[in-house]
Amino acid sequence: MENCVFCKIMAGEIPSARVYEDGEIVIFRDIEPKAKIHLLCVPREHFALLSEADDARAALLGRTLQKIGALAPQLGLADGYRLIINQGENAGQSVHHLHIHILGGQTLEWE
Ligand code: AMP
Numbered sequence: 001m002e003n004c005v006f007c008k009i010m011a012g013e014i015p016s017a018r019v020y021e022d023g024e025i026v027i028f029r030d031i032e033p034k035a036k037i038h039l040l041c042v043p044r045e046h047f048a049l050l051s052e053a054d055d056a057r058a059a060l061l062g063r064t065l066q067k068i069g070a071l072a073p074q075l076g077l078a079d080g081y082r083l084i085i086n087q088g089e090n091a092g093q094s095v096h097h098l099h100i101h102i103l104g105g106q107t108l109e110w111e
Contacts, residue, residue, distance in 0.1 A: 001046040006097040010044055020071055025064055027071070027102070036105030037076055041068060048096040049087060068102060077104040 001007045008014040009028065016028040019039060030038040043060055047053070053061060065083075072081060081104030086093040 001097070004046060004097050005095055006040075006042045006099060007046055010042065019075060022067075024060060025067065027075070030101070034101075035082075035103040035108065037081075037103065039075065039102040041100040041102055043098060046097050048093075048098060050085065050098065052098075064100065068100070075102070075104075077102070080104060080108075082108050 005014060009016045010026050016026075018026060018028045020027040023044070025041055025043050027039050027041045030040050041064060043057075043064065045057070045060070047057060068083065072078060081102055084101040084103065085098070086101070
């Protein structure tokens with residue numbers, strides 16, 4: 001997708017600190033970390049919102065969650081982590097390519 005920063009990262013046009021990639025997803029470090037470890041897990045397929053998830057994308061997202069669970073120890077997240085998906089204006093979504101924030105490496109506040 002033209003002008004999508006995450007598509008550009010995945011195409012190698014913008015540098016990123018990748019920690020994992022396969023045919024379906026890429027995981028790289030957030031450029032403005034909100035926790036000691038702040039990763040972004042991005043499906044290679046461009047779509048912006050959960051409401052655009054058809055059955056194939058729903059299956060992709062299921063596999064993606066399973067992979068995050070399996071990868072957590074090697075990503076330094078063995079002690080726990082938080083997943084966040086910002087959707088739309090009220091959540092402050094700034095990149096309109098669906099992505100999962102992975103936060104960890106420390107105790108996370110929840111208030
Ligand atoms: P969201 O507000 O959920 O759309 O989050 C977008 C995230 O992408 C923010 O946390 C940004 O810091 C992050 N981000 C934007 N550009 C880059 C980039 N070039 N490399 C890594 N992370 C980025």
